[in-house]
Amino acid sequence: MSRVAVVTGAAGGLGRAITARLLADGFAVIGLDLDSDGLTDMAKAPGFTGLTVDLTDAAAIRDAFARIRSDHGGLDALVNNAGTCFMSDFPDIPAEELAAQMGVNFSSAFFCCQEAVKLMAGREGVRKIVNISSNGAYNFDVFDPPHYRASKAAMDTLTKDLARRYAADKIAVNSIAPAMTETPLFGVLTPEVLAKAIAQMPHGRAMQPAEIAAWVGFLLSPAGDVSSGNVIILNQGRDVR
Numbered sequence: 215m216s217r218v219a220v221v222t223g224a225a226g227g228l229g230r231a232i233t234a235r236l237l238a239d240g241f242a243v244i245g246l247d248l249d250s251d252g253l254t255d256m257a258k259a260p261g262f263t264g265l266t267v268d269l270t271d272a273a274a275i276r277d278a279f280a281r282i283r284s285d286h287g288g289l290d291a292l293v294n295n296a297g298t299c300f301m302s303d304f305p306d307i308p309a310e311e312l313a314a315q316m317g318v319n320f321s322s323a324f325f326c327c328q329e330a331v332k333l334m335a336g337r338e339g340v341r342k343i344v345n346i347s348s349n350g351a352y353n354f355d356v357f358d359p360p361h362y363r364a365s366k367a368a369m370d371t372l373t374k375d376l377a378r379r380y381a382a383d384k385i386a387v388n389s390i391a392p393a394m395t396e397t398p399l400f401g402v403l404t405p406e407v408l409a410k411a412i413a414q415m416p417h418g419r420a421m422q423p424a425e426i427a428a429w430v431g432f433l434l435s436p437a438g439d440v441s442s443g444n445v446i447i448l449n450q451g452r453d454v455r
């Protein structure tokens with residue numbers, strides 16, 4: 215029987231690459247996203263099921279995982295990838311934008327983890343949670359706004375808490391924190407800010423979604439069984455001092 219993985223934000227740039235990687239690795243993949251057209255497009259791939267969910271809605275997440283339990287019987291892996299980056303300047307960030315930033319990037323992962331650990335109980339082997347964080351939580355030279363950084367720092371603290379909490383239950387929890395990766399999210403940046411950020415990448419180019427997805431695949435493979443509580447920085451060595 216296939217192992218079962220949930221990928222949030224599956225219809226986005228990184229989500230599609232992660233989904234393709236996990237399908238190629240033999241997982242049945244359930245993609246959760248707001249973008250129902252994108253999910254319908256992806257549903258042509260054998261082994262993929264899309265569920266349209268607003269991941270800022272805890273009740274909608276509970277319903278989606280209840281359906282996953284009834285359709286698949288349990289869960290072996292969760293990739294919390296859904297996210298966005300609101301760009302207002304610090305003094306002008308309205309309360310609603312701060313709440314939305316934390317809601318999409320952090321609370322969504324928190325709620326999905328709550329449901330996932332229940333569905334992982336009793337499954338074979340080491341189960342996996344991978345949280346897609348960001349270099350923005352650690353590098354203060356680049357453009358990232360403070361509420362985006364904070365949402366990802368919160369996510370990485372959740373990673374460490376759950377890693378410790380569930381180690382003996384064989385649930386391994388890690389973060390992957392990429393720098394500039396070419397996806398539709400580049401659209402939040404002005405051409406000048408984007409060009410400057412890409413110029414700072416040591417290889418002279420943005421990373422590709424498949425390069426990040428390969429690391430997710432590695433963590434979900436048996437080789438990843440012994441890693442938990444780590445934040446894996448992927449940035450071509452940009453921030454080494």
Ligand SMILES: NC(=O)c1ccc[n+]([C@@H]2O[C@H](COP(=O)([O-])OP(=O)(O)OC[C@H]3O[C@@H](n4cnc5c(N)ncnc54)[C@H](O)[C@@H]3O)[C@@H](O)[C@H]2O)c1
Binds near residue numbers: 223224249268296391
């Ligand atoms: N692209 C980069 O350079 C980069 C760098 C570091 C971290 N990241 C992180 O990678 C992750 C994926 O980003 P991406 O670059 O693929 O962006 P993207 O915009 O292409 O994809 C994001 C996906 O999340 C979905 N989504 C957003 N809000 C949602 C909600 N409320 N409910 C359900 N789905 C929702 C969108 O519909 C979209 O499909 C994000 O968490 C982002 O912070 C990206």
